[in-house]
Amino acid sequence: MKRHSIAAPFRSRHPHPCDGHLPSDLEPILRQRITETAEATLELNRGEILVHSGEPFKYLYLLLSGGFKAEEIGEDGLSQIVSFHYAGEFMGLSAFAEQRYMVDLIALVPSSVCEFPMAGVQTIIQDDRALLDRLLIYVSDRLMRAEQVQLMLGSMSSTQKIAHFLVDRLEASRRGAQAESRFELPMTRKELGSYLGLSMETVSRLLSHLQEQGVVRVDKRQIEILREDQLRVWLDGVVSLPASSRGKPAAKQALKLA
Amino acid sequence: MKRHSIAAPFRSRHPHPCDGHLPSDLEPILRQRITETAEATLELNRGEILVHSGEPFKYLYLLLSGGFKAEEIGEDGLSQIVSFHYAGEFMGLSAFAEQRYMVDLIALVPSSVCEFPMAGVQTIIQDDRALLDRLLIYVSDRLMRAEQVQLMLGSMSSTQKIAHFLVDRLEASRRGAQAESRFELPMTRKELGSYLGLSMETVSRLLSHLQEQGVVRVDKRQIEILREDQLRVWLDGVVSLPASSRGKPAAKQALKLA
């Protein structure tokens, strides 16, 4: 984990590395003040740990580029990825309650993050309550998403889970600059399985199955969505994973519904 | 749903109905100010809906007595209970992001809640930022819990899920006034199943099984924990639900581990 300190003179002379990466709904004044409190940027390689669960909540992190997983660790050794983080997102928002991080934050791919000391954040909040308003909204937003993940984990079949994930990624990539229907997954099949509550093997089979049916094109971690409509059929729960494509009824079904 | 307005003259002369129900970590000054903004208390019977998902976020609710479920509704008709709420808890905290409620809030048993108009809450926040700090903590606390539920849903077996739930309830009842190892469930088996990502039948079988082994006593919705140590063995994942107690190896296993 390489650390690049941002000295005060540097800050005033150069475009700030966090600039252009802050959430777009943040008021301009706040952007500037936040930017000024950033103490350093960090570069992490795949597998490097940014924060350990249980450590005191000293920094808020903004992901500038790359990808992260947030992994919840049970007392008994169980673990589960509870969220993935993509560029532009804050990380560590579940730490306000206990003033300690509640998850491990681990880089999935080479990533850079911006580090905001909580002391500085508190200072900003002293003169301008707007930032606190924003933080409340961000945390509430994550809560909303976590509840949606609960629905996914508790009530969906494996096919629905994958479709749910792919549709979510597709919509995110559409919101991006050049509205693509292609994207790159930053995580392994195993990590995706952990997030979805499935085994690595099931994830792999589902992706193969989706590809056989011409719904997506899968090349390593490159995903291209060919038929969003079919994906939404999977999401509606009509399709199920065949036991090694028994007599290939699944293909017929897919054609029927097309 | 019966509504009792709290007129201003009433407020000054009587002990307030919300008094003594607010979270204990709230500063006294805030308690008083919050209490003053309460507009009404509501009485709901089992099954009555306090809030529909999607409605605008007009009120924050404090549960005074009884129990609630928060039910997430998928676009396709799927639904899942994402949390239960017990006396003293705020409800509706995932609504800050979109300014709409994200779940249905439904009474599990006859309940009373205190209704705080968001307009009034905003007013308090204008003069005193402490309340906003508190809200951030409460939302972050719920996020933390939601992430723990994700771990439960994604990585635990049915036996671990039930044990997890019962241990959680046991600890809550211990924190109560007379530190009991007995408590009453406010929800049906089906509702509990929805929350745990299990079918009603599996929940019923697991409770029967726990009773056969003398770990708990179950009478309708009354639960008494007899052997917390055994419950924690279940939580560690050593035990599994036998297929109709095949030759009763489960009983032997339980004795071995005792």
Added chain:
DNA sequence: CGGTCGCTTGATAATCGTCAATTGATGTGG
């Protein structure tokens, strides 16, 4: 008193996890 609801229990079957073998990619040290 009939009907619905909550709960229990049994039989059966489907989904999905586990185990295993294989392949290709990556990286490391001799």
Added chain:
DNA sequence: CCACATCAATTGACGATTATCAAGCGACCG
């Protein structure tokens, strides 16, 4: 630079866990 180890991914065979279907029972309500 190549052999070797490790890791990610795929695919198949098998079986366990847990959902579904079905029947029955007591409680409560109209």
